[in-house]
Amino acid sequence: MKVKTLHSWELSQTEAIELQKTLAKRIITRDNFSEINTVCGVDVGYDKKVQQATAACVVMSYPALEVIEKVRVTTPIKLHYIPGLLSFREAPALIPAFARLKTEPDLVICDGHGLSHPRRFGLACHLGLLLDTPTIGCAKSLLIGSCSEPGVTRGSYEYIWDTGEVIGAVLRTKNGVKPVYVSTGHRIGLSSAIDFILGCTRNHRLTEPVRYADLDAV
DNA sequence: GCGACAG
């Protein structure tokens, strides 16, 4: 699929932070799509020994959730991990994988946050702009903000608040199991994002597309 | 200054 070139990846930490503030203004936080028939899950694995990152994209049909296409690409590691700048470590690794994807996914689910980020520009937002595709951030732990514990049954959720605004939701995807943190990436609203995360989840805490990508990103 | 901090 096509990937936009919005900027260079050769940036200092301060430049990256300024870039996030600028690009955050371009994020569309309401539903801006017609029909979702394919969903793509992504994940990146690292091998510190050889300094290589392995990105995996798994496209599945929706709502059937059957694998349509899988792509795996290995590239050199660009940066070390810095909280708040995850997209500058993962996006460069994911871009080549998306470029090699034949299917044009209608929705992308990321392993990380979207709007629930210090500058409202997590990995899901960044990827959404680069791909110009609806994206959802689905993280396994909280980065910023606060929320109360959602009910123990699948489907129950609570909002994540920060500086007086709702930036995402803590969602229980499986009975009695630790919840996930959902937030808007790009071109989608929070309530739709929650619906799709539930629609992509079966008998596991994580979304099926991301779970498959996890297994591939070795 | 102190503590927190997606993967």
Add this chain to the structure above:
DNA sequence: ATCTTGTCGC
């Protein structure tokens, strides 16, 4: 993310 054994439960 990654390094790691056994163990509890569906």
